[in-house]
Amino acid sequence: MxxxxxxxxxxxxxxxxxxxxxxxxxxxxxxxxxxxxxxxxxxxxxxxxxxxxxxxxxxxxxxxxxxxxxGETGRPVDRTAPPGHLNVPGWKALVLETDDLPAATAALVRHTVEIVWADQPLSAHLRSTMIRDPEGNMINIFGPAK
Structure with a gap:
């Protein structure tokens, strides 16, 4: 059966x-x-x-x-730099999108945020600026390649 x-x-x-x-x-x-x-x-x-x-x-x-x-003692944020961050399991980054990456990147520079990379090409159609917030969490902002 x-x-x-x-x-x-x-x-x-x-x-x-x-x-x-x-x-x-x-x-x-x-x-x-x-x-x-x-x-x-x-x-x-x-x-x-x-x-x-x-x-x-x-x-x-x-x-x-x-x-x-x-008041709790937390573990430190994993600050492994890209691309090595992809070897550590778990969430990698908050990923946002903009139509004007150069303007967004310039605004981030004015705010003196920690920039991992700025307006970097990822593919023929996509660029990215990656930053860290004050506690080390990565935020990746995508925009179209011009």
């Missing part, structure tokens, strides 16, 4: 709610994301179940949850 095994159906109806980023200094990171990338706080609160404060920040239809357990 043969039995036919069927795979269960995947979970349906999912959509992205937000990207969560654990930070050490919630207020400083809110200020940086507002001043440099134009995000605005849409909600602040506390997750009692995990003893963490959070701020939901939004810009351009994107939502990032900054979450912090104040």
């Amino acid at each position: 043969s039995t036919i095994q069927t795979k269960p159906a995947p979970v349906g109806g999912l959509r992205l709610h937000n990207f969560a980023l654990a930070v050490r200094d919630l207020d400083a990171m809110i200020a940086w994301y507002e001043a440099v990338l134009g995000f605005a706080v849409s909600e602040r609160g506390r997750f009692d179940a995990v003893g963490a404060d959070y701020a939901m920040i939004e810009a351009g239809g994107m939502r990032i949850e900054l979450v912090s357990r104040a």
Whole structure:
């Protein structure tokens, strides 16, 4: 007698709610994301179940949850430089897109952010500027090659 095994159906109806980023200094990171990338706080609160404060920040239809357990000692951010960062499993970067990468890059320079690379060609059609936020998290901004 043969039995036919069927795979269960995947979970349906999912959509992205937000990207969560654990930070050490919630207020400083809110200020940086507002001043440099134009995000605005849409909600602040506390997750009692995990003893963490959070701020939901939004810009351009994107939502990032900054979450912090104040007073806790955290592990350092993995600051492996590209391309070696791809050898470390896990999330690599927040990836954003712009129609004018040179202008975005110039604005980032004016904000004196840590730039990993600026307006670098990735392919015949795509360029990128990669930066780090104040706590070392990478943010990659794509734009069209001109």
